[in-house]
Amino acid sequence: MSCLFVGLGNPGSKYQNNRHNIGFLIIDYILENLPAYNNISKSKFFGDLYKFGDLYFLKPTTYMNDSGKSVASVVNYYNIDKVVVYQDDLDLDFGAIRFKLGGGTGGHNGLKSIDNHIGNKYTRVRIGISKPINEQVANYVLNDFPKSQIQCLEKIKKHSFSLLSTLIKDDINIISSKHTRKNICDEVI
Known part of the structure; x- marks a missing residue:
């Protein structure tokens, strides 16, 4: 079964550690921990695409609001069976x-774009970033994670990596019942 893992985010170094880029950060962590993978041409798929067996990992370079164009190009070209999207929430x-x-x-514009291009029958891994207090949402999501959250962010990335095979094989109800976390920051991993 072919599976496409998509990390939502915005391209460029100025967005690299933004809250909105948690999907990119997770894909980067997964790739760092795979034994080997192939880098596939990015221009054809409007994103950075990597392959490991039947698994594909995508970081769209279209900016968040047009992520669906990149996702659809990979899904259609490789006839992908399953799509998993990592998103901030x-x-x-x-x-x-x-x-x-x-x-x-x-209200997530990256998801709206994906839905417009391939429909909404894909798995979403929703990563909590909390609502801003006394700050505009656009500014908040485009700000970097504060230093106080970096240790927990590492736990989120490790947990996401540990679930790769589960996300491919298991039913969404099983995944939800076994792996949903109220706050992974409080767990020992």
């Missing part, structure tokens, strides 16, 4: 991890 506390198949976008 303002409605979840920082450190929370939830799983969802389909459904609404919660």
Whole structure:
């Protein structure tokens, strides 16, 4: 079964450690921990695409609001069986991890774009970044994670990596019941 793992984010060094780029950060961590992978041409797929067996890892370079164009190009070219998207979620506390198949976008422009291009029948790994207090949402998501959250961010990335085979093989209900976290920051990993 072929599976495409998509990390949502914005390209460029100025966005690298932004809250909105948590999907990119997770894909980077996964790639750092795989034994070997192939880098595939990025211009054809509007993103940085990597292959490890039947697994594909994508970081769209189209900016968040047009991520669907990149996802659709890979899904259609490789006839991908399953898509898993790592996304930031303002409605979840920082450190929370939830799983969802389909459904609404919660106002997330990256998800809106993907839905417009391939529909909404894909798995979402929702990573909580919390809502801003006394700050505009656009500014908040485009700010870097504060130093106080870096240790927990590492736990989020490790947990995401540990779930690769589970996300490929298991039913979404099993995944949700076994692996949803209210706050991974409090766990020992």
